[in-house]
Amino acid sequence: MRKLFLAALLSTFFLISFSFVSAQTPPAPVTNLTAKDTPSDKGAQVDLSWTASPDEQRAENPVIGYQLLVALSSDSPFVAVGKADAGASGATAKDGLKNDQSYYFKVRAYAADSSFSESEVAGPATPTGQWWNTQPNYIWIFVGMVMLVGFILYNIRKAGKEELYIRPIAGINAIDEGIGRATEMGKPILYICGLGDAAQAATIAAFSVLGRVAQKVAQYQSRLIVPCYDPIVFSICQDVVKGAYLNAGRPEAYNEKDVFFVTQDQFPYMAAVNGIMLREKPATNFYIGQFYAESLMLAETGFQAGSIQIAGTDQLIQMSFFIVACDFTLIGEEMYAASAYLSKEPEQIGSIKGQDWGKVVFASLSLLGVVSALLEHKIGFFEMLKKVLLAE
Amino acid sequence: MVSLTIAGFLTLGIMSFVYKDNPVYKLCESIFIGVSAGYYFVSIFYQSLLPQLTDKIGITGELSDSALAYYRETGSLASPQWFNLIAAVLGVMMLLRLVPKIGWIARWPLAFVIGSTAGLRLIGELQTNIMAQIQKSILPLWDPQYIDGSLNMAASVGHSLTNIVMVAGILTGVVYFFFSKEHKGVFGGTAKVGIWFLMVTFGAAFGLTVMSRMSLLIGRLDFLLRDWLHLLG
Numbered sequence: 001m002r003k004l005f006l007a008a009l010l011s012t013f014f015l016i017s018f019s020f021v022s023a024q025t026p027p028a029p030v031t032n033l034t035a036k037d038t039p040s041d042k043g044a045q046v047d048l049s050w051t052a053s054p055d056e057q058r059a060e061n062p063v064i065g066y067q068l069l070v071a072l073s074s075d076s077p078f079v080a081v082g083k084a085d086a087g088a089s090g091a092t093a094k095d096g097l098k099n100d101q102s103y104y105f106k107v108r109a110y111a112a113d114s115s116f117s118e119s120e121v122a123g124p125a126t127p128t129g130q131w132w133n134t135q136p137n138y139i140w141i142f143v144g145m146v147m148l149v150g151f152i153l154y155n156i157r158k159a160g161k162e163e164l165y166i167r168p169i170a171g172i173n174a175i176d177e178g179i180g181r182a183t184e185m186g187k188p189i190l191y192i193c194g195l196g197d198a199a200q201a202a203t204i205a206a207f208s209v210l211g212r213v214a215q216k217v218a219q220y221q222s223r224l225i226v227p228c229y230d231p232i233v234f235s236i237c238q239d240v241v242k243g244a245y246l247n248a249g250r251p252e253a254y255n256e257k258d259v260f261f262v263t264q265d266q267f268p269y270m271a272a273v274n275g276i277m278l279r280e281k282p283a284t285n286f287y288i289g290q291f292y293a294e295s296l297m298l299a300e301t302g303f304q305a306g307s308i309q310i311a312g313t314d315q316l317i318q319m320s321f322f323i324v325a326c327d328f329t330l331i332g333e334e335m336y337a338a339s340a341y342l343s344k345e346p347e348q349i350g351s352i353k354g355q356d357w358g359k360v361v362f363a364s365l366s367l368l369g370v371v372s373a374l375l376e377h378k379i380g381f382f383e384m385l386k387k388v389l390l391a392e
Numbered sequence: 393m394v395s396l397t398i399a400g401f402l403t404l405g406i407m408s409f410v411y412k413d414n415p416v417y418k419l420c421e422s423i424f425i426g427v428s429a430g431y432y433f434v435s436i437f438y439q440s441l442l443p444q445l446t447d448k449i450g451i452t453g454e455l456s457d458s459a460l461a462y463y464r465e466t467g468s469l470a471s472p473q474w475f476n477l478i479a480a481v482l483g484v485m486m487l488l489r490l491v492p493k494i495g496w497i498a499r500w501p502l503a504f505v506i507g508s509t510a511g512l513r514l515i516g517e518l519q520t521n522i523m524a525q526i527q528k529s530i531l532p533l534w535d536p537q538y539i540d541g542s543l544n545m546a547a548s549v550g551h552s553l554t555n556i557v558m559v560a561g562i563l564t565g566v567v568y569f570f571f572s573k574e575h576k577g578v579f580g581g582t583a584k585v586g587i588w589f590l591m592v593t594f595g596a597a598f599g600l601t602v603m604s605r606m607s608l609l610i611g612r613l614d615f616l617l618r619d620w621l622h623l624l625g
Contacts (some may be wrong), residue, residue: 008549039480055418072438097423131585135524137519138519140523141515141518141523144518144522144523145514145515145518154485164572166571166572167571167572167575168574168576170573197509197512198505198506198509199503199505199506199510200459200513204506204510232486232502232505235486235489235498235502239499262425262429263425263426263428263429264432264433265428265429265431266430267424268421268424268425268427268429269405269425269427269569270419270423271409271420271424271425272421274409275413275417275418275421278412279413279415292606299522304529308408316593316594316597316598317598317600317601319597320594320595320597320598320601321596321598321601323591323594324598327506331590332569333504333569333571337571352571353571353572354570356571358568358572359569359570360528360570362522362566363563363566363567366526366529366530366559366562366563367563369526369529369530369532370529370531370532370559372530373530373531373532373533374532374533374534
């Protein structure tokens, strides 16, 4: 009898629990759902906005997220095309959408227990691409770009007609000294273009400096070793070095095995270059380009191998390592200027000049902004003066 | 256990470089380079070349979830992206470098890659480096801080000093990187202040990164002592 009573009690308890869980109501749906083609984009995207479900805030079984659903007509089955977190009042549907095709959308609000509710259907919305990004921020970027390009083109033209002044940079003279030292010691020169790809500004600057170094090396009949990280950079380095030997009148001295691809993996590349440093004992190491975590390990090994080291990069953190471990450094834009200074090409000199003009404009804008920000707080400033002067 | 032991020996082999170049390091270095070069080749082939080329023009049938849903819904696949064939042609042109007589053709795809990527990045650089930096540098040199409606002098002076240092650092730094004028007189003095700001920044960056490198070393030692040798609990 007691067992029967206990079983009845337990059954009642589970029944009550179950009925309590099943009584959990699904969350309220989102409201005011709208669907519009995303403005100023490449297309295939639709912006959805809604008023969040009020059940995001409820204590039990709150809304934990939203699912974006799409269909080709309002009465056909909807499929998921994205998600949004609770608290969001909009999202962009872009997964699998096509331009010039009309879509209908729904948003499903789902709760912690997987119960859900769906909104009213919104649409149709037809994604299309735009050629011009008309957001205000981008208009200013466009104005800035046109201005900067204008400055550069004007100065390139000017540099073609007359010699333009660029101030001497300390690290540049060291380049010739480093090549001379290697020739005197009868040891090779190691040139590292960094880990950047061929389109990065730092790598392009590295090509210019490499051309100059290779030409001098060819003239002095020394040896240049260029281990490469990126396959495209490797191809360009081969062309640059080969061209430099040709310009120096010594094409037969070019050894294509001295410009080689190692691997496109950071630390194995570093291990290989470190090995070259200790085995070949180069007299001079050049590190010009984009560098990351390998910079200190390379520079430190070069230092231990007794090489003169010249480095240039636009990476802030790696620059600090090069300053510590190298003999000469080209900081950020000095590297680009060095490339122009060495090549004397009107395009590069004009580009540096044009950028200088740009710096004047941008620094002036900053100053103007600082002054206007100060004026905005002038009342607070006078308040402080009053407090200090009258000792209030 | 075998893989752990191999990883442990390779780690010690690479670390032996700290003592000096030696045959064990050379062996580990060669394994490291060979494995990584092979891995990257296979990885690029399957994760970049095949998906970008054959899948996008509809030769193979690997579809994303949404594309599959679209297919179930409409009975048709998304249009093949024939533009990707241009990239394939450029890739083949790159390989012509191996044929000495027509090797010059390989320069065209290189020019395309560098020109197009540099052009595309120009906007990003203007947006993130120039415009954002100008916006961030527009700071009030006097920045009053109010607590409960009344001016808090200490907080105001602290905020204002921070802003003054920021603005001075940015402007003197720009002067240092101005290449059209020699660093002499007032201009030279301003540039010198700029380089001091840069050096302080580099010092801070150096310290921060050295600490993160220490944590990498600790991670590796942890692998050797805990995972491999079980010397730590």
